[in-house]
Amino acid sequence: MARIRFRDVRHAYPPPKGQQPVYALNEINLVWEDGGAYALLGPSGCGKTTLLNIISGLLTPSEGEILFDGKEVTHLPTSERQIAQVFQFPVVYDTMSVYDNLAFPLRNRGMDEKLVRDRVEQIAEMLDLTANLKKRASGLTADGKQKISLGRGLVRSDVNAILFDEPLTVIDPHLKWQLRSKLKELHQQVGMTMIYVTHDQVEALTFAEKVVVMYEGTVVQVGTPVELFNRPRHTFVGYFIGSPGMNILPCTIDDGQPVFGTNPLPVQSRIKNELSGKLEVGIRPEFVEFAADGIPVIIEKVEDLGRYQVLTLAHESETIKMVMREDQLIPSENPRIQFDPGHTQVYCDDWVVEEAVNE
Ligand code: ADP
């Protein structure tokens, strides 16, 4: 196992003739701690697969270095990196039995047949494949084949890390839940570094200790699910994580305080006045509440989601979402709202404005 580090990594695929290269990954500096359970979360096209392929060595980055435990591996081939990778679609040898498919990565490294059997049986048991071990892989359903793929990723215990690239996309929702729990369990048992790629926030937040959020080729935040919820460092994290996502509203700064429309917003510490760029204030729907002397709003919609309600509010041309527990009351006239100062954050050109250090 190893600590995996990215130092100033950038990557551009070869551009079509006559065109300038476009970077699929912008400068990435990142450490994957040994034994961590990470989710790599971001929308389609943001560079997740590119990043995984750089870790496993399927791709050499255009710039920068990859280090495993401080040793540079940027140009080492995949076979010398000891990385297991599970892809989005099943990679199995159709003509081989399920057993032989699972045994393949071990036999390939010359493991003793008895040890191979122990390990294959153990992994098959975990993935509910025991009854299918003698069958040909071609006879299995898409779910079954993807389980073999997962098994092939998990079977080696000598790897530096296991990379899962949206491995449960083709799997039915119930089984998906089961398999994800199994992966998590396995992580707790063997403590191997796991990087799990997904574009689904629920999947990311339930699997990982740390979530790496990517947006347009950049890692915008690495944090625990709680950190991503409470302190999004980038408006994309605010918007992408949470349901509904964070309200991002235009603002100005006056005397160290954000102002939304004509409404000054209390915050915990003063904001620098000399910011230049697009200024916005972010507040999660969970931290908006009704208050007698707050900002006047119109209630446009109330959605009852069982334990809580989601309200759509309007203040002039801006829409604000609010989450309320079902036992809280909606004012019958002149509704006004306020934002929790401890959760009101200012963003400049999409990046959070660090709180000013008290002078
Ligand atoms: P993700 O896995 O997050 O969906 P990818 O890493 O596959 O994203 O892609 C990142 C960007 O790189 C996208 O704009 C994609 O079109 C581009 N890209 C990916 N693979 C190639 C390739 N082989 N050649 C050229 N462009 C590519």
Ligand code: MG
């Ligand atoms: Mg991908």
